[in-house]
Every structure is written in structure tokens, then in C-alpha cells.
Amino acid sequence: DAGVTQSPTHLIKTRGQQVTLRCSPISGHKSVSWYQQVLGQGPQFIFQYYEKEERGRGNFPDRFSARQFPNYSSELNVNALLLGDSALYLCASSLALNKLFFGSGTQLSVL
Amino acid sequence: DAKTTQPNSMESNEEEPVHLPCNHSTISGTDYIHWYRQLPSQGPEYVIHGLTSNVNNRMASLAIAEDRKSSTLILHRATLRDAAVYYCILRPNNNDMRFGAGTRLTVKP
Numbered sequence A: 001d002a003g004v005t006q007s008p009t010h011l012i013k014t015r016g017q018q019v020t021l022r023c024s025p026i027s028g029h030k031s032v033s034w035y036q037q038v039l040g041q042g043p044q045f046i047f048q049y050y051e052k053e054e055r056g057r058g059n060f061p062d063r064f065s066a067r068q069f070p071n072y073s074s075e076l077n078v079n080a081l082l083l084g085d086s087a088l089y090l091c092a093s094s095l096a097l098n099k100l101f102f103g104s105g106t107q108l109s110v111l
Numbered sequence B: 001d002a003k004t005t006q007p008n009s010m011e012s013n014e015e016e017p018v019h020l021p022c023n024h025s026t027i028s029g030t031d032y033i034h035w036y037r038q039l040p041s042q043g044p045e046y047v048i049h050g051l052t053s054n055v056n057n058r059m060a061s062l063a064i065a066e067d068r069k070s071s072t073l074i075l076h077r078a079t080l081r082d083a084a085v086y087y088c089i090l091r092p093n094n095n096d097m098r099f100g101a102g103t104r105l106t107v108k109p
Helices: none
Strands: A005-007 A010-013 A019-024 A031-037 A044-050 A053-057 A064-068 A074-078 A087-094 A106-110 B009-013 B018-023 B031-038 B045-050 B061-064 B070-075 B084-092 B103-108
Touching (some): A019 A087, B018 B031, B018 B084, B018 B103
Parallel strands (some): B009 B103
Antiparallel strands (some): A031 A044, B018 B070, B061 B070, B084 B103
């Protein structure tokens, strides 16, 4: 079975631009979570969705938004990019709200 | 949020057991103790979790103190492939997972 897939794997943007990251969960998983990982630090929680509803939100500005689609895939949007948004963005899926399965992430570079 | 404290780094020799400690003195009764690890250039990977009793699986063992204020992840025979950052996380019920800085484990041949 395919694991969690994220696209694109790498992305370069400039300050002020907007970016959309995509995540396909493991088949049958209804929950998707998004994390930001800056180099040298642990992943920081951004959002959690379950059955297309937001179930949790981390301490991130309103420039960050997400949604989950009827097929349980998800998108993370970041507006007005800042240099500090450069990071690895990780998506994780889970059956209900238990053990998380992570993708390999999207490496975002903001220039 | 309840916090965890882990050593920044640890070293182990290959084929020897490794005990990774985690302190969580402010743990509440509904917090599950989760361990994940992150290998280089990969997303985190589930290792084990528990609530009150010690737990074993094919990857590791989790020893939980009687007062639940600390726990220890035990790798019974470290291999080079176990070199990773290990995260100890408290998770209330099944809510979102909040990671700390973790322990970087180095395994020497």
C-alpha cells in the first residue's frame, strides 16, 4: 500500500508569494495533520483535520490555512511568504485520531 | 501543554542496549506517552506508545515509571539503522501531537 504522499518534494518561492502544498493520506485514513520543521528543530504542529473538519490549530499566523477534501486529501496554503517560512512541511495521516504516519515532506525555500 | 525533557544527544555502541530517558513531571492522567523517531531525510516514524503499563513491540520497549513522571525507551540491540532523533511526546487522549527537540542518537560501529 502507498504511504503518505506529498507534493511537490521541493519548492522555491520568493517573499510575498503564495504557496500550496498537497498531501494524500494512506487509503482509509480520515485524519490529516500538518507540521512545519525548521532545520535542527522538532516538527511544530500547524493543523489537524478529521473528517474534513478542523480539529486542532497550532500557534501559526492566519497566513497559514488548510483544508481537507471529501477524498481526505489535504492542502496547506501559506500566503505572503516570509523568509522564516523556509522549512520542511510534513503531512501525517492517521486512522481516526491515533498513530501518525508521516510523509517525507515538502522542502520549501523562500528567497 | 504538558512538556517533556530529553537529553540533546546520546551515543551507543552497535549491538548494545540503549536507554533513552524522558522526563514529564507535569503529565496528566489522560496523557498518552508516545515515542517517534526521525531518520535523516525522512518524516518521523512511530515507535511505541503507552499510558500506564510497560509496553513492548518489535521495535522497542517502553518503561513507564509508577508515578508516570518519567519514561524510558529501550532499544534492545542498537544497530546503525537506529541512528535518528528520538522524540518523546505527551498526547492528551488522541489530540494533536506536539514535538519537542528530541534526543539525537548516534550509534558507533
